[in-house]
Amino acid sequence: MKLVFSAKKWLFPLLQDSATALVYPTLCRVCEASIDSLDDGITCRHCWLENENARLNFDHCEKCDASLPRLHLKPQARSCGKCESFAFTDARACGIYKGSLREAVLALKRQPNIPEHLQKLILATFWQLPETDKIELIVPVPLHPSRLRERGYNQAELIAQVLARQVQLPIAKTALQRQQETERHRAGMNIEQRMKSLAGAFTIAAPRLIAERSILLVDDVMTTGSTAHEIATILLDSGARKVQVLTVARAMTVFG
Ligand SMILES: [Zn+2]
Ligand SMILES: [Zn+2]
Structure with a gap:
């Protein structure tokens, strides 16, 4: 009986994955090795580990999680040195925007699916934030309505849903709205230009949901931190007690 139970628990998923691999042979988007488990999404386990190791080669800013050269400083x-004025209290990312994480972020813009491995990383990243027990509400960074119509879903909201389900927190899906479509034009802008392009881009549609709450803002990628800062500013202006940030990936702009 015990053997049957174990076989069901361990063997069946393996067979299922092998069967899927036979039907839908998938090669890793980064290194082209075959992917052994559906849980890993579109890159292989080795490339996921590579991404995690890449993060370990750096220290990280205590507030915004930017990669810093290893100086053996206390946490x-x-x-x-660039995020002191940012309105959010602290930010954490699952890892650096390269390899597996970059592919996962790009895939999430094409298909509304978050692989199991990334779901686990999102949860682990949540627990790296200080004072998680005080977070009361998750707010995904919204897309502009025309972009939302085009894509059919908001990837930041999917990330928020995956997290909310695991940590049992509510999501405010419409409390924050994007007025201007800024996403398309921002590649190559420096932090000042980004800040300028974001002025007035977001508004609060439901201030009562925001007031007096400790909020976790969720997005797919943090680049300079200017979007998170702009949103945190208006959330705090609307009476939020505190804003923290979680993203799937962090671009290496500060040091790298
Ligand atoms: Zn690979
Ligand atoms: Zn920083």
Whole structure:
């Protein structure tokens, strides 16, 4: 009986994955090795590990999680020197925007599916934030309505849903709205230009949902931190108690 139970628990998923691999042979988007488990999405386990190891080669800013050269500083002394004025309290990302994480972020713009492995990373990243027990509400970074119609879903909202389900927190899907379509034009802009392009881009549609709450803002990628700063500013202006940030990936703009 015990053997049957174990076989069902361990063997069946393996067979299922092998069967899927036979029917839908999939090669890793990064290294082209075959992918052994559906849980890994579109890159192989080795490339996921590579991405996690890449993060370990750096220290990280205590506030915004930017990668910093290894200086063997105490955690509280680790600062990128560029985020002090940002309105959010702290930010954490699953890892660096390269390899597996980059492919997963790009895939999430094409298909509304978050592989199991990334779901686990999102949860682990949540627990790296300080004072998670005080977070009361998850707010995904919204897309402009025309972009939402085009894509059919908001990838930041999918990330928020995956997290909300695991940590049992509510999501405010419409409390924050994007007025201007800024996403398309921002590649190559520096932090000042980004800040300028974001002025007035977001509004609060439901201030009562925001007031007095400790909020976790969720997005797919953080680049300079200017979007998170702009949104945190208006959330705090609307009475939010505190804003923290979680993203799937962090671009290496500060140091790298
Ligand atoms: Zn690979
Ligand atoms: Zn920083």
